[in-house]
Every structure is written in structure tokens, then in C-alpha cells.
Amino acid sequence: MSSSTKALEPAFQGVGQRPGTEIWRIENFQPFPLPKSDHGKFYMGDSYIVLQTTPGKGGAYLYDIHFWIGKDTSQDEAGTAAIKTVELDAVLGGRAVQHRELQGHESDKFLSYFKPCIIPLEGGIATGFKKVEEEAFEIQLFLFARSSLNHDDVFILDTEKKIYQFNGANSNIQERGKALEVIQFLKEKYHDGTCDIAIVDDGKLDTESDSGEFWVLFGGFAPIGKKVANEDDIIPETTPAKLYSITDGEVKIVEGELSKGLLENNKCYLLDCGAEIFVWVGRVTQVEERKAASQAAEEFVASQNRPKATRLTRLIQGHETHSFKSNFDSWPAGSAAPGTEEGRGKVAALLKQQGVGLKGLAKSAPVNEEVPPLLEGGGKMEVWCINGSSKTALPKEDVGKFYSGDCYIILYTYHSGDRKEDYLLCCWFGNDSLEEDQKMATRLANTMSNSLKGRPVQEPPQFVALFQPLVILKGGLSSGYKKCIAEKGLPDETYTADSVALFRISGTLVHNDKAVQVDAVATSLNSAECFLLQSGSSIFTWHGNQSTFEQQQLAAKIAEFLKPGVTLKHAKEGTESSAFWFALGGKQSYTSKKFSPEIVRDPHLFTFSFNKGKFQVEEVYNFSQDDLLTEDMLILDTQAEVFVWVGQSVDPKEKQNVFDIGQKYIEMAVSLDGLSPNVPLYKVTEGNEPSFFTSYFSWDPTKAAVQGNSFQKKAALLFGLGHHVVEERSNGNQGGPTQRASALAALSSAFNPSSGKPSHLDRSNGSNQGGTTQRASALAALSSAFKSSPGSKTTTPKPSGIGQGSQRRAAVAALSSVLTAEKKSTPETSPSRSPPSETNLPGEKKMSFSMFLID
Known part of the structure; x- marks a missing residue:
């Protein structure tokens, strides 16, 4: 872009210079910067421009520009936002991806900047909304009627002292879990972290007061109508491009x-x-x-x-x-411009496990592979070679030697944290191995995985580090490989202890010590590397002039591994003996090009689906541990490896297709993103995530330890790990007789004769003012008695020596004592109940509260 384009809009001068979010509101058809304190607040009558800057490769930045259009904004303002977006792109060099965002239909990428949610507010610049410093709690609240509720969605009712979550009977677990994240956000941002939280299930009346309090706010309980579809609910269909x-x-x-x-x-x-x-x-x-x-x-x-x-x-x-x-039949690999990857918002994750500070670190810096955490405590290594339909254990002295024509199964047993044992189970396929041997290795590995109770992580990364060293040899020992080359009339080049063999040292550190057998000719040499040359009983170490001292040390270590006790003959580049060149078939020219492969750790998380048989993925932007839902399988692509994470609640039949799904993703990413077709593929199961997976997240072990579905996990974390969450029942009023529910509701009303509302017990600070302790104890006892009937679920242990009948009698007696005492001390009054209203709240004074739909 020419320098003149940068003068299109003064408000955009100097933007996009550091990672983060920048926002402008359109005011009188001009963009004005929004202060950080107002980020996430979007007035329905306004239009906004949002710039997200993320680091890319080589120090360059990637840009996403979104223009957000409120539902009440004018057409002129919306048009201005679109035009100014183009001008902002011009200032940034014309390489930003631009997105139109309509209120209520925002993209996942846009919403990821404002986790867990954005809350559109009434009004706008044209209506003269109040300044931020003047805002009180009521200003951002909306008044809703019961007609807003339906059985298909999850709603949040935010009152000044309490936040309610209403779970529609037909809503799914993921929606309910997401609502809890929003509630936590509202509690911290608008209630100073001190308000109460209540869960209200559609079609159920609970023993606590929450359900009654919720319906009182609407003027009393009444049946909920069906969800009325409108234009906003229409989901566009994906059609052929x-x-x-x-x-x-x-x-x-x-x-x-x-x-x-x-x-x-x-x-x-x-x-x-x-x-x-x-x-x-x-x-x-x-x-x-x-x-x-x-x-x-x-x-x-x-x-x-x-x-x-x-x-x-x-x-x-x-x-x-x-x-x-992905919509094009052909998109040539490697045609992408540098830094085109979308959503590259995380730095090299392996640096986390090494304790290196991440802020301000260039993402293009190569990762220094140090001691992998799984090796710190030592472990037990077992290796088997596939031979026909069986596997043969390798002797200890051969562990680390792999033939390119064979397939292997590797089991590494180690200790991780407080766990007794963890397992890494891996299939290694040589480049020249047979497809039938690969399938047999996979089948046998799956059998081993099942016998280990699902604990192993298949295909561990940092594979080389497990062996120290690892040597890849030519040829193969399996009967299948021998038969195959014989049928093709090919010479058997399988390595033996007496053959002439040349090895290239590719490692740089002790924990990535690796040697690969290459053609034993002079043209295979490289001045930037070290080589081992085996000729009969002799082994030469050859040091290129550009090789490092560390490479030279690794060469000596690998020589000892191949021929223990051998005396090395050293050959520095330029000082080679005639015997050295004779073994290579004569002296020839070779390269001095230095290879410096960079290990890129730039992770993306994806959900996936099959649409009419076509494999499709959707990126989870700015992902975190909370995005790993136990009902899902997700794909984590770090460019250096691909993980398939499997939640505990995934259907067992789907779990069997993990590696097929991972391979489909790799094939797609190879054609569209230039991913290496030989990238390692890993399977990671929920609850058994190893450190080399969790290092890509800000991992909280307490979250990982919580059991249950997505909603139960997040509820336990919100209310406390000791809080029990009743199992979801999404089909109406199952789990207990209607008569029992009605009785409990009546008892709740009886406990509060003066207000006509269920009692409010402040569980957050432990206060039980007004004599509610005795009532709560009685109601809890009655609840326990009611729930202890056959077929019902209970979280209260039954006292020893007390039968079901005596437990109920004790509860009723306690309740009778409470009610009798209250009748003597409190004048009888009739509960004042306002009739149900679809437009106003009960009482003389309207109450301010807000309701949010989680969709």
C-alpha cells in the first residue's frame, strides 16, 4: 500500500503494533477509540470496529478486523463501519481478514475475544447513554416476561442479590455448562463476587427455595409455552460453493x-x-x-x-x-503467503514446561528441547517387533534400533505426579514397512490398550527422547519384509554388524540423540554434520568443519551403542585416510549446506463433523482447558504433531475411530495448510493427559480431577468441589412423584407466611437470619426422608440404625415442632400473591433484573 492510504483515517494511526484487541465505536460517522475498560460492552444502537492482532511466524503480525452492527443501529452507521473497516485494512497493509458481525449472530472467533460472553446493552450514542462512571447495577438490566422462557434454551436471570440459571428441559449439557461460565463472569463483574447463585430446572420443584423464588419474580408458576421461531432463529444452510x-x-x-x-x-x-x-x-x-x-x-x-x-x-x-x-477442488500446497495461518494466538508451548517466561517472546524462536517431564523420574521400556500375526520382544541391548522395513510396538511405563503408573503406548512404522504389518501393529496395540484399562496415551511425542539414542537402520527382519523384497527381486540391504554402513547424526542434544542410516557414498556427507562409517570391524567418526562439539559427542555415544567397546578412528573433514574413502567407494564432492529445522509449536484446537460424508473442522479460538468438554472429541494441531483428545463421555463406538479421524484431519491439513504428511498422530484420553499435552494449556489439575458431565463439572467448580450436582434429567418431571414435589413446594410456602415468597438462605456467607436454621434443618430432614424412597437418588447418607419409616417420622415431627412454634410467635397472615403477569413483575414497585439466553 502507498503511504497515502495511511492517511485515510487519523483514528487508525499507529494501530496493530502489538498483540491484543483494539475497538472503535462509530460516532457521527467517524470511528472513536474505545477505552479498555469498555471492551465487551456493545450498545445495540451503535456499530463498532474491532481489530485483533496476533503474532505470526517470523515476527510478523496477523490481523482480523470485525465490524459489529447492533440490532438498533442505523443503516448509515452500519455502512460507515463497513467502509472504515476497509480503510483500517489499508493502514495495516491490506492483508487483514475482515468479518461482518450482526448482533446475536456473532462468529466464534469474535466471541473468543470477550470470553465468556458479550452483553449487548440498550441504547447507543444517539440516545445519550450514561457514562461508564455513572452506571449503576440497574442500568444494564433488561426487563423480561415469562413469555421469554421456553423448554429448548438456557436462561440466566440476574437480580441484584441472586443469579438464577433456568435450564430448559430440552437444553443440552454443553449449553448448561456454558451458562455457568457466564454466571461466574456476572458474579465477579457486577456483584463483587458476593451474590448467591441458584439452578432452576424446567419442570421440577426443588426442596430448596430457589425454584419458588424464581417463579415469584414472574408472578407465580405457570406453564411455559413452546419456543416461537422467528427470522433470527433461522440457521443458514451450507450449500455447494x-x-x-x-x-x-x-x-x-x-x-x-x-x-x-x-x-x-x-x-x-x-x-x-x-x-x-x-x-x-x-x-x-x-x-x-x-x-x-x-x-x-x-x-x-x-x-x-x-x-x-x-x-x-x-x-x-x-x-x-x-x-x-476448503471450498476449492484444488489449492496448490505451499502457495500460501508467510504468516497466513489463522488464529495463531499461542506461543511455543514446550517453553512453558521448561519454566521460560512467555511474555514478549517471539513465536518464531526455535524450541530448545530439554529433558521431557515424562523422563525425569525414569521408566520401564518394552519394545516388540511385528512378525506376521504376532509380536516378538526385543532384547534389551537392541531397544533403540529400528529397521525401516519393520513395525514396532513400544510401551513405556512411568510415574506421573500422584498417580501410581502412567503408560505411553506407541506404534512405530518404518518408511519401507508393509501395510499389513502396520495394520497388525495397530490391532495388537489396541488390544494392549484395552488391557491397560484405557490409561495409555498412544503415539507419544518426543519419541527420540525415550531411547537415548535412537538408530534407524536400513532393511528389515520381519518375515513379511523378507518375502516382499524377494518377490520384487530387490537386493536385501538390511543392516548387519559386518556390513558397510554410513550413519548421519541428526541430534543436537542428549535427549534428541538420533542417527539415521544413509547410502554409504561420499555424496551423503555434509560439512555441517557428523557421520559414523562402519566398515567391517572398524568404525570411523567423521566431523564436518561446521559441526558442533555436541554433535561430535553424540556420534561417539551412538558408536558405542552399535558396537560396544569398539575403538573409534577419527576423521576430521579434510584429514580423511584412504581407507575411509575406499569404504565409501571413492572420494566425491558433497554439500556444505547447513540444515536448521525449526520446531514450530503453534497450536490450534478444532471440533470436527461429517457433513454429507465430508470431513469438516471448526476452530476453537483462544482455546483453554474449559473447551475440552467430556462429551466431545477434539483435535489439537501444533504443526509438529496432531493430538486427538477423547472425552470420557464419548460414545464407545466413536472412540474406536480416533486414529481414522486423526488421519482424515492430517490429509486435509496437508492439502490446505501444508502440514507434513508424516506428522505424528497421538491419542489422549480425558483424565490421563500427559504433560506434553497439558503444556499447551494453562492447566488446572483441580478442574481435571472433577467428575461428571460438562454441566456437573462446572457446577462443582462454581459451588465448590464438595457440592453435589444431581444427574441431568432432561425429559420433564422424571425422578419423583408430582405429589411429593407439590408437598415440598407447599412446605416451602408455609415456611414464609409473611412474605408469600420462599425463604432466602444466604449460602455464600453462611448466615441464617430470622430463625431459619431450625426450619432449614427440618426441611433438610424431610427432604432426606422423601428422597430415600426406592429408585430415587440421594446425596445424604442414611443414619445407622434408623429405618426409612422412622426417618420420615422424625422429619415430620421436627417439621411439626417448627411450624407449631412459628404459629405461636407469628400472627397469621395470608400470603399476598400477585396473579401471573406476562408483562410486569409482581408488587407495587417494578424490580430490575436481567435475563440472558444461552444458545
Whole structure:
């Protein structure tokens, strides 16, 4: 971009210079920076521009620009936001990905900047909303009626002293768990962390007062109507992609199969995928052309009468996103521009486990592989070679020697933290191994995995570090390999102790000490490396002029491993003997090019699905440990390895397809993102995550230790680890007779004759004012008695020596004593109950509260 483009908008001067989020609100058709204290607050009458800057490779930054349109904003303001977004992109060099965000239909990437949620507020700049410092609790609250509730969603009712979560009977566990995250956010941000929290289940009346208090706020209990669908609820369908060219604001379809070759760098295009519409901008187009293309896309969406949830994304040539490229039949590997990866928001994770500070560290810095945590305490190594339909254990002295024509199973047993034993189970396939041997190795490894009670993590990373050293030999020992080369008439080059063999030392540290057998010719040498040359009973160490002292030490160690007690003959580059060159078939020229492979640790987390048989992924942006839901399987791609994380509650049949799913992802990422086809693939099970997996997260062991489904786990963490969460019952009023529920509700009302509302017990500070301790004890005893009937669930242990009948009698007696005492000390009054209202709250004074829908 020319320097003149940088003067398009003064408000954008100096932006995008550091990682983070920057926001502007459109005021009088001009962008004004929003202070950090207001980030996450979006007024419904306004439009905003949000810039997210993340580190990329080589020190470059990646940019995502979002323009957010409130439901009450004017068309002119929305148009201004779209135009200013193009100008902001020009200031950043024209390489940002741009996203249109409509209120209520925000993308996952946008929402990830404001976890756990954004809360749109009434009003806007045109309505003169109050300044931040003047805001009180009531200002950001909305008044809802019971008609807002339905059986399909989860709602949060936020009152001044208590936050309620209403779980619709048909809502799913993940929605309920997400709502608890929002409640925690509301509690800390708007209640100073001191308010009470209550869970209200649709169709159930609990023994506590929460359910009664909730319905009193609506004027009393009444049946809930069905969810009424409207335009906002329509989910756009994904359709076969169609490509259109945009010329002078006119949109014309492009015929033919979709391929990258159709996109010309001096034009703009529109890719219609149904649920999402992309605007692709050639790199040599001008700013005005880009503005016109964005406007044409807006008009195209309007003319098609698409649902509001249709996403609109604009991207520049060379910075295409994965979701865009996946629509094309061909996208040449390696055609991406540097730094095009989307969502690269995390630094090298292995540095975490080494205790290195992360702030301000360049992501392009190579990772210094030190002692992996799984090796710190030592462990037991067992290795088997696949031979036909069986496996043969390797003797201890051969552990670490792998033939390229064979397959192996490796089991490493070690101790991790407080666990008695952890296991790493791995299948290693040589490059020249047979497919049938690979399948047999996988089958036998799965059998071993089952016998180990599901504890092992298959395909451990840092594989080399387990052996110290690891030597890859030519040929194979298995009967299958021998038969295969004989049938093909190929010579058997399998390594023996007496053969002429040349080994390249590829390690740099003791824990990545590795040697690979290469062709025994002079052209295999490299001045930047060290080599071992075995010729009969002799072994030469050859040190290239550019090799390091550490490499030379590793060469000596590997020589001792191959031939214990051997006397080495040293050959520094330029001082080689005639015997050295004779063993290599004569002296020839060789390279001095230095290879410095960088270990990139830049993780992405994905969910996946199969749409009409096609494997598709969705990225989880700014991911955390909380995104690992026990009902799901997720894919973690670090570029150096691929993990498939399997939750405990995943269907057993789905668990059997873990490696098939991982392989499908790798094949897709190879074609679209240039991932190495030989990247290691790992399986990690919930509750048994090893340190080399958890290092990619800010891992909290207390969260990992909590049992239950997603909702139960988060409820236990919110209320305290000792808090019991009743198992979900999503089909109405199961789990107890209606008569019992009615009786308990009546008792709750009887306990509070003066207010007409159930009693409020402040569980957060332990206070039981007004004599509620005795009542609570009686009600708890009665609840225990009621719940101890056959088929019901109980969390209260039955006292020894007390039968079910006597337990109930004791509870009733205690309750009778409480009610009699209260009747004598309190004048009889009739509970004042306002009739149910769909528009107003009960009582003379309207109460301020807010309700949020979790969808």
C-alpha cells in the first residue's frame, strides 16, 4: 500500500503494533477509540470496529478486523463501519481478514475475544447513554416476561442479590455448562463476587427455595409455552460453493469447477457457500475497488433474502483462511503467503514446561528441547517387533534400533505426579514397512490398550527422547519384509554388524540423540554434520568443519551403542585416510549446506463433523482447558504433531475411530495448510493427559480431577468441589412423584407466611437470619426422608440404625415442632400473591433484573 492510504483515517494511526484487541465505536460517522475498560460492552444502537492482532511466524503480525452492527443501529452507521473497516485494512497493509458481525449472530472467533460472553446493552450514542462512571447495577438490566422462557434454551436471570440459571428441559449439557461460565463472569463483574447463585430446572420443584423464588419474580408458576421461531432463529444452510466476479459493483457468476487458478490478482470475487459468503480481493486491486466489492457483497446478501446469521468475510489474496480454501477442488500446497495461518494466538508451548517466561517472546524462536517431564523420574521400556500375526520382544541391548522395513510396538511405563503408573503406548512404522504389518501393529496395540484399562496415551511425542539414542537402520527382519523384497527381486540391504554402513547424526542434544542410516557414498556427507562409517570391524567418526562439539559427542555415544567397546578412528573433514574413502567407494564432492529445522509449536484446537460424508473442522479460538468438554472429541494441531483428545463421555463406538479421524484431519491439513504428511498422530484420553499435552494449556489439575458431565463439572467448580450436582434429567418431571414435589413446594410456602415468597438462605456467607436454621434443618430432614424412597437418588447418607419409616417420622415431627412454634410467635397472615403477569413483575414497585439466553 502507498503511504497515502495511511492517511485515510487519523483514528487508525499507529494501530496493530502489538498483540491484543483494539475497538472503535462509530460516532457521527467517524470511528472513536474505545477505552479498555469498555471492551465487551456493545450498545445495540451503535456499530463498532474491532481489530485483533496476533503474532505470526517470523515476527510478523496477523490481523482480523470485525465490524459489529447492533440490532438498533442505523443503516448509515452500519455502512460507515463497513467502509472504515476497509480503510483500517489499508493502514495495516491490506492483508487483514475482515468479518461482518450482526448482533446475536456473532462468529466464534469474535466471541473468543470477550470470553465468556458479550452483553449487548440498550441504547447507543444517539440516545445519550450514561457514562461508564455513572452506571449503576440497574442500568444494564433488561426487563423480561415469562413469555421469554421456553423448554429448548438456557436462561440466566440476574437480580441484584441472586443469579438464577433456568435450564430448559430440552437444553443440552454443553449449553448448561456454558451458562455457568457466564454466571461466574456476572458474579465477579457486577456483584463483587458476593451474590448467591441458584439452578432452576424446567419442570421440577426443588426442596430448596430457589425454584419458588424464581417463579415469584414472574408472578407465580405457570406453564411455559413452546419456543416461537422467528427470522433470527433461522440457521443458514451450507450449500455447494458458487464463485462470482465483482466488476464495477456488478456480480457475475464464474462457470467451471472451483480452482485457485480462477482467481486473478487484479479482480475481486464473491464466493457464496450459503451459510457464509466470502469476498476475495486480489492483491493489486485499489482501495476504492475493495470498498465497492464490500458494498456489492452487502447488496448481494440483501437481494438473496438470506438469514441474519449468514456470515460475511472479506480476505486478501495470499491470506486465505482454511474455511475459504476448503471450498476449492484444488489449492496448490505451499502457495500460501508467510504468516497466513489463522488464529495463531499461542506461543511455543514446550517453553512453558521448561519454566521460560512467555511474555514478549517471539513465536518464531526455535524450541530448545530439554529433558521431557515424562523422563525425569525414569521408566520401564518394552519394545516388540511385528512378525506376521504376532509380536516378538526385543532384547534389551537392541531397544533403540529400528529397521525401516519393520513395525514396532513400544510401551513405556512411568510415574506421573500422584498417580501410581502412567503408560505411553506407541506404534512405530518404518518408511519401507508393509501395510499389513502396520495394520497388525495397530490391532495388537489396541488390544494392549484395552488391557491397560484405557490409561495409555498412544503415539507419544518426543519419541527420540525415550531411547537415548535412537538408530534407524536400513532393511528389515520381519518375515513379511523378507518375502516382499524377494518377490520384487530387490537386493536385501538390511543392516548387519559386518556390513558397510554410513550413519548421519541428526541430534543436537542428549535427549534428541538420533542417527539415521544413509547410502554409504561420499555424496551423503555434509560439512555441517557428523557421520559414523562402519566398515567391517572398524568404525570411523567423521566431523564436518561446521559441526558442533555436541554433535561430535553424540556420534561417539551412538558408536558405542552399535558396537560396544569398539575403538573409534577419527576423521576430521579434510584429514580423511584412504581407507575411509575406499569404504565409501571413492572420494566425491558433497554439500556444505547447513540444515536448521525449526520446531514450530503453534497450536490450534478444532471440533470436527461429517457433513454429507465430508470431513469438516471448526476452530476453537483462544482455546483453554474449559473447551475440552467430556462429551466431545477434539483435535489439537501444533504443526509438529496432531493430538486427538477423547472425552470420557464419548460414545464407545466413536472412540474406536480416533486414529481414522486423526488421519482424515492430517490429509486435509496437508492439502490446505501444508502440514507434513508424516506428522505424528497421538491419542489422549480425558483424565490421563500427559504433560506434553497439558503444556499447551494453562492447566488446572483441580478442574481435571472433577467428575461428571460438562454441566456437573462446572457446577462443582462454581459451588465448590464438595457440592453435589444431581444427574441431568432432561425429559420433564422424571425422578419423583408430582405429589411429593407439590408437598415440598407447599412446605416451602408455609415456611414464609409473611412474605408469600420462599425463604432466602444466604449460602455464600453462611448466615441464617430470622430463625431459619431450625426450619432449614427440618426441611433438610424431610427432604432426606422423601428422597430415600426406592429408585430415587440421594446425596445424604442414611443414619445407622434408623429405618426409612422412622426417618420420615422424625422429619415430620421436627417439621411439626417448627411450624407449631412459628404459629405461636407469628400472627397469621395470608400470603399476598400477585396473579401471573406476562408483562410486569409482581408488587407495587417494578424490580430490575436481567435475563440472558444461552444458545
